[in-house]
Amino acid sequence: MQVSVLRNVLDANDLIAKENRKEFDAHGCLVVNVMSAPGSGKTTILERTLRALDGRLRAAVIEGDVQGTLDADRLAPLGVPVVQINTDPHFGGACHLDARMIRNALSALHLDGVDLILIENVGNLICPAEFQIGEHRKIMVLSVAEGEDKPLKYPLMFRVSDLLLLNKLDLLEHLDFDPARFRANAARVNPVLPIVELSARTGYGLEAWVDWLLREVRANATRRAPCGAI
Amino acid sequence: MQVSVLRNVLDANDLIAKENRKEFDAHGCLVVNVMSAPGSGKTTILERTLRALDGRLRAAVIEGDVQGTLDADRLAPLGVPVVQINTDPHFGGACHLDARMIRNALSALHLDGVDLILIENVGNLICPAEFQIGEHRKIMVLSVAEGEDKPLKYPLMFRVSDLLLLNKLDLLEHLDFDPARFRANAARVNPVLPIVELSARTGYGLEAWVDWLLREVRANATRRAPCGAI
Numbered sequence: 001m002q003v004s005v006l007r008n009v010l011d012a013n014d015l016i017a018k019e020n021r022k023e024f025d026a027h028g029c030l031v032v033n034v035m036s037a038p039g040s041g042k043t044t045i046l047e048r049t050l051r052a053l054d055g056r057l058r059a060a061v062i063e064g065d066v067q068g069t070l071d072a073d074r075l076a077p078l079g080v081p082v083v084q085i086n087t088d089p090h091f092g093g094a095c096h097l098d099a100r101m102i103r104n105a106l107s108a109l110h111l112d113g114v115d116l117i118l119i120e121n122v123g124n125l126i127c128p129a130e131f132q133i134g135e136h137r138k139i140m141v142l143s144v145a146e147g148e149d150k151p152l153k154y155p156l157m158f159r160v161s162d163l164l165l166l167n168k169l170d171l172l173e174h175l176d177f178d179p180a181r182f183r184a185n186a187a188r189v190n191p192v193l194p195i196v197e198l199s200a201r202t203g204y205g206l207e208a209w210v211d212w213l214l215r216e217v218r219a220n221a222t223r224r225a226p227c228g229a230i
Numbered sequence: 231m232q233v234s235v236l237r238n239v240l241d242a243n244d245l246i247a248k249e250n251r252k253e254f255d256a257h258g259c260l261v262v263n264v265m266s267a268p269g270s271g272k273t274t275i276l277e278r279t280l281r282a283l284d285g286r287l288r289a290a291v292i293e294g295d296v297q298g299t300l301d302a303d304r305l306a307p308l309g310v311p312v313v314q315i316n317t318d319p320h321f322g323g324a325c326h327l328d329a330r331m332i333r334n335a336l337s338a339l340h341l342d343g344v345d346l347i348l349i350e351n352v353g354n355l356i357c358p359a360e361f362q363i364g365e366h367r368k369i370m371v372l373s374v375a376e377g378e379d380k381p382l383k384y385p386l387m388f389r390v391s392d393l394l395l396l397n398k399l400d401l402l403e404h405l406d407f408d409p410a411r412f413r414a415n416a417a418r419v420n421p422v423l424p425i426v427e428l429s430a431r432t433g434y435g436l437e438a439w440v441d442w443l444l445r446e447v448r449a450n451a452t453r454r455a456p457c458g459a460i
Contacts (some may be wrong), residue, residue: 147270
């Protein structure tokens with residue numbers, strides 16, 4: 001019975017996710033769902049990314065947190081629209097964003113002229129992977145401090161992601177983390193997952209990630225343009 | 231409606247948690263629920279702890295993971311009974327242990343003569359804090375690599391915990407983590423939370439944590455003994 005209740009929750013969620021997707025597509029926004037465990041460096045990556053994108057496209061951010069506006073406050077000075085979602089009215093704090101929360105957040109965002117929405121999900125390697133929110137791409141961040149066994153322990157997150165940012169590379173020399181073993185573990189659950197090595201602290205790898213984003217935004221614009229318009 | 235369904239799930243869970251607790255008490259086991267984000271070092275702490283406890287009390291471990299037996303396999307050579315719970319038959323992987331899972335695991339553990347059960351919860355800073363499993367004490371682990379803002383972003387976990395192990399202290403010099411600011415943030419959500427600084431890698435702080443465990447086990451034995459028996 002519990003399982004069928006949860007199945008219904010997911011089905012209802014998928015319907016709203018499809019509505020969100022239609023709205024994003026009508027405005028030509030590429031939407032990227034950024035997921036990770038707590039403290040992997042998502043917000044620092046977004047800060048760096050928004051600075052690096054400066055002028056090349058028009059971005060907006062939706063921040064998901066159980067409580068507080070710490071992350072939104074960090075991004076506000078960057079001059080992009082930021083909407084904060086707090087999940088704590090739900091069940092003592094929902095552990096993921098769902099499609100309805102994004103739907104509600106959209107009422108506070110003007111999508112016209114926005115090329116890219118980066119959605120920072122709640123810090124959690126499990127449930128965010130299970131809930132569609134209407135995004136075009138799912139990416140995940142893993143900090144090397146979290147250990148090389150994570151693909152085997154949280155396989156769904158690695159399986160649904162279109163890109164993995166392996167962050168905090170600057171810490172590598174102080175850890176017992178073997179990148180080759182990590183890549184082998186990741187390949188066991190998702191052999192086609194591209195991995196970009198990154199240090200949001202030093203800027204290492206940032207260009208490769210920003211290039212990926214720019215390519216995805218361009219491809220999205222091409223997809224929606226009438227034949228021959230681009 | 232969703233909220234009331236979830237309320238019922240939690241109420242049903244609490245009933246089973248009380249049954250678990252009765253069974254632990256009947257056998258004189260102290261049960262400690264160990265919670266944290268993925269990759270904070272729970273399993274390494276358990277390895278070190280079991281070695282450090284060697285001979286001083288009889289311990290058992292229940293391991294909670296979405297999938298796999300990696301953590302149980304790491305602990306098996308230490309010669310303590312280990313039971314692995316996998317949460318993946320639930321909803322693509324439940325993000326927390328609940329009282330029923332512990333109840334099922336107990337059928338595989340002989341509680342007679344066990345003084346202490348360490349339960350390693352699923353790596354997640356949100357939902358494990360919401361589900362009673364029958365434990366006497368809840369402790370949390372936070373790695374300094376996760377950042378000093380976590381108490382403000384995941385307040386329930388810090389509020390329900392009886393002890394915090396601040397792990398990976400050996401990385402401190404390579405991070406922008408200010409322990410004083412972290413302590414101030416933790417005090418804002420839980421002013422009475424004791425914090426033990428630890429490096430499971432080097433062994434720093436291990437003695438203070440093991441002393442806490444031994445004191446709790448002794449206090450538990452005293453509580454259940456008939457008046458004057460100890």
